[in-house]
Amino acid sequence: MTTQYQKPTPEINDENRAFWEGCRQGELRVQKCSNCGHIRHLSPACPQCLKAEHEWVAASGRGTVYSWIVVHQRYNRAFEEDLPYNVTIVELDEGPRMVTSLVDVENQDIKAGTPVEVVFDRVTEEITLPKFKRIG
Amino acid sequence: MSLKDKHAIVGAATTRFGKVPGVSALAFTVEAAQLALADAGLAKDSVDAVLCKYPPSGFQGLWAHKVSEALGIQPKIAATIDQAGATNIGLVQYAMMAIEAGLIETAVCCYGDNPLSGPPGTYSKPRGPEGAYGMFGAPSGYAMIAQRHMEEFGTTSEQLGHVAVSTRAWASKNPNAHKRDPMTIADHQASRYVAEPLHLLDCCLVSDGGAAVVVTSVERAKDLNKPPVYIMGIGQHHIAWDLPQRPTLTTSGAKISGEMAFNMAGVGPQDVDVCELYDCFTVVPMITLEDYGFCEKGEGGAFVENGTTGPGGSIPMNTSGGLLSESGMAGMQLIVEAVRQLRGEGGERQVDDPEIALVSGQGGIMHSHATMILRN
Numbered sequence: 001m002t003t004q005y006q007k008p009t010p011e012i013n014d015e016n017r018a019f020w021e022g023c024r025q026g027e028l029r030v031q032k033c034s035n036c037g038h039i040r041h042l043s044p045a046c047p048q049c050l051k052a053e054h055e056w057v058a059a060s061g062r063g064t065v066y067s068w069i070v071v072h073q074r075y076n077r078a079f080e081e082d083l084p085y086n087v088t089i090v091e092l093d094e095g096p097r098m099v100t101s102l103v104d105v106e107n108q109d110i111k112a113g114t115p116v117e118v119v120f121d122r123v124t125e126e127i128t129l130p131k132f133k134r135i136g
Numbered sequence: 137m138s139l140k141d142k143h144a145i146v147g148a149a150t151t152r153f154g155k156v157p158g159v160s161a162l163a164f165t166v167e168a169a170q171l172a173l174a175d176a177g178l179a180k181d182s183v184d185a186v187l188c189k190y191p192p193s194g195f196q197g198l199w200a201h202k203v204s205e206a207l208g209i210q211p212k213i214a215a216t217i218d219q220a221g222a223t224n225i226g227l228v229q230y231a232m233m234a235i236e237a238g239l240i241e242t243a244v245c246c247y248g249d250n251p252l253s254g255p256p257g258t259y260s261k262p263r264g265p266e267g268a269y270g271m272f273g274a275p276s277g278y279a280m281i282a283q284r285h286m287e288e289f290g291t292t293s294e295q296l297g298h299v300a301v302s303t304r305a306w307a308s309k310n311p312n313a314h315k316r317d318p319m320t321i322a323d324h325q326a327s328r329y330v331a332e333p334l335h336l337l338d339c340c341l342v343s344d345g346g347a348a349v350v351v352t353s354v355e356r357a358k359d360l361n362k363p364p365v366y367i368m369g370i371g372q373h374h375i376a377w378d379l380p381q382r383p384t385l386t387t388s389g390a391k392i393s394g395e396m397a398f399n400m401a402g403v404g405p406q407d408v409d410v411c412e413l414y415d416c417f418t419v420v421p422m423i424t425l426e427d428y429g430f431c432e433k434g435e436g437g438a439f440v441e442n443g444t445t446g447p448g449g450s451i452p453m454n455t456s457g458g459l460l461s462e463s464g465m466a467g468m469q470l471i472v473e474a475v476r477q478l479r480g481e482g483g484e485r486q487v488d489d490p491e492i493a494l495v496s497g498q499g500g501i502m503h504s505h506a507t508m509i510l511r512n
């Protein structure tokens with residue numbers, strides 16, 4: 001018997017569908033500007049040249065910890081069992097940063113600059129969340 | 137064209153702060169505007185602009201128009217501006233520009249909200265897809281910034297605590313402050329974590345209340361109730377991008393905004409006698425002090441230690457208790473406190489004969505910033 005997933009999930013739309021489809025398939029994708037080649041994460045247009053045309057490319061899935069927090073307050077009942085849990089900003093090797101969380105780590109062991117790689121957490125039929133674990 | 141010394145704040149007022157059930161955001165806004173007009177000695181018929189920040193507990197389109205109706209005014213300009221916590225200084229700047237352009241003569245800039253007794257509204261909502269990872273509310277965003285400041289510069293939680301403690305020391309001298317009981321660094325350290333590295337006592341209050349100021353030309357200001365408080369310098373800067381993509385988390389819009397305001401005023405940090413710096417979280421005034429040039433980047437932690445900003449310190453900061461202890465509302469009360477200090481109305485918390493006051497506003501998760509320099 002399965003219980004329904006209670007945590008909030010991202011809303012899929014035309015602009016981000018390819019990203020979430022990639023996650024479902026185990027591939028972390030970023031947008032590469034077709035005009036200037038700038039790499040971005042979930043943005044409707046290129047912040048460098050303002051063109052919208054882009055291709056979705058597979059990122060290496062590797063990056064480093066940029067900043068992190070440990071949430072102690074219960075903002076949402078669905079996270080109660082996880083408290084205290086980390087939320088982390090990872091800087092991908094390709095440049096963009098993303099809000100995510102680290103798995104398989106004690107909160108007190110999280111450090112900036114730690115190399116990490118993506119792991120995929122299939123939380124619903126539609127949504128697979130990219131999370132990260134330490135490497136090395 | 138410089139706007140220096142051409143406009144003045146002639147009326148300033150706050151309502152009761154704290155938990156005040158049964159008063160709507162609109163009622164607080166009207167009460168504040170009415171008190172500010174009475175402070176100036178101006179009839180409401182002389183107001184030709186009503187400028188508002190919308191209450192975060194519930195966004196409403198045409199908010200300034202609703203406020204105008206409640207004030208019984210049909211102004212030449214009514215506008216609701218959204219720069220979050222930087223808005224209230226932004227409203228004053230907009231008033232100055234409209235006066236300078238000859239469009240209006242007198243503006244009332246007013247704000248009120250009831251997030252403590254009413255709906256908490258935007259204060260604890262997720263900011264986007266981050267909700268999937270459990271990132272909710274403003275404390276989480278500012279905790280990311282504080283962590284990064286600690287990482288880059290070795291700032292400590294105790295140093296953040298000094299901001300909270302010195303601000304509470306000021307609030308204990310303010311009979312209208314929401315929180316007045318004494319606080320120590322040990323109290324700060326013992327308070328529960330909200331989002332590590334931020335403790336509960338690093339976070340501003342959630343308070344009901346309102347505040348307003350009346351802005352007019354220097355000519356019009358001459359024969360009113362109180363001596364005018366002149367606007368010497370004003371600036372804004374919006375670093376805008378959401379946290380992950382922002383180039384740095386440890387420099388705020390205060391840098392450019394502050395440069396604009398100081399350049400217009402022709403003064404520097406060394407000339408400032410009293411500061412009212414937006415303190416939604418302890419790390420914010422620390423970064424603001426660095427960006428304004430009171431100390432070097434990264435040295436804010438050491439700067440605020442040992443009472444520098446408290447009563448008797450060399451840089452009196454947040455003399456009414458700030459957002460951390462006087463009222464958690466979004467910053468209009470800081471402008472009011474600067475005006476009171478420059479008029480000598482500070483009561484037990486009055487700084488000795490200040491001539492120049494510096495006020496800041498900051499909104500979002502450090503998305504927006506505004507700076508104003510005032511003199512008597």
Ligand SMILES: [Zn+2]
Nearest residue numbers: 033036046049
């Ligand atoms: Zn481009």
